[in-house]
Amino acid sequence: MSVVAAWGAWLAAHRSARTAETLERIERDRRHEERRPQFELTLDATYREHATLNVHLAGPDELGEVTVVSIRVDDDDKDRTRLLGNGATADDIANHVWGPWRFTSRVDTVDEHGRTAGPFTLKVGRGKPFQMERTRPGYWMTGRTMDQWQEEYRGHPVRLVMVCRAGGEEWTLARAVPNEEW
Template sequence: MGTIDTGIAAAAALFSGVAAMAAYKTAKEANRTSASVAQIERDRWHKEMTPQVEVRFDDSRGYPELLVQFLGPAPLMRIEAALRIRDDKERSGSQIGGGPTAQQVADVIWGPYRFRPGVDGADALGRAVAPVALLHHGHTRFALEPTLAPSWYASTQTWRAEHDGKQLRLWVQCSAEGHKPWLLSADVSTATSGLTQLQRRVVAS
């Protein structure tokens, strides 16, 4: 092979390599775009499938209860809902010397009601209940009771005056087969019986 032929062959190899690299980059970018579009679609579908859950405070039977109903969307058919009471505000800041410890503060349910400990799957503090299965348009009830004033409070009367009639704040984590969980929140009025529509806040990872 002559010098010219060798040069032509080398140039052809170079152009071939450049073309191959360009094709690789194009394919890689296409895959990245495709993956991005697919993720956007999955996120959209996940948002559309956010469970519609209604929570109601009810004392019509002579004692306080929390009614939870799964309204849809119908394609989910069945969800598991795990309820947890949130405090009235963030209380994890620095503690005053000689006052309650961070753990003591965390053990207090800062709000008007707690789940009745040991009933309906409630834990010992009455902060959370075990997950419960709900079918489409199905509902369940959870027993409630007034929260307890912490030992360092001036009096039970002071505690009740500060919390009676206030909203019961909740986290509700919903899960369904084939979907990532949803984390919902609600502020439920306890002044009078009524419905509160849960609002989607964050998607649990």
């Protein structure tokens, strides 16, 4: 009888520990989601060829500040693998921004392809502007004019992927910024 009671006590303790672990994980995930950085992103395309991407950290207040590890201009959702062999290398295709806007290369913390900016730190309630320029057809796209290229992306949003850190936590945020007609 005592063996059965001991086994029952062990089983109850094991289930209780598993339940506690599950509840702890749920609470940790909920807390992580509550602390997710909230950004206001606007594109001010006052000029035909250049724009300003305004990145404003709106909250939550308890974060204080966030390190933005990177903001990457993401591509449209088309498969580009078929372009290999048309004069473009795999690196050319990967580095080319397939969308309406890219960061202006080598300005502030931007890479040479105009794809990625960062790292930088923002305090809650503060923002940072980034200079952007219209994308152009790749050098291998013979016969394609700038106007034809831009017409393809007219009205398409600027797709961004942001990686942020604060207090030992990390978030990856995908955002689409409206690209108003010019």
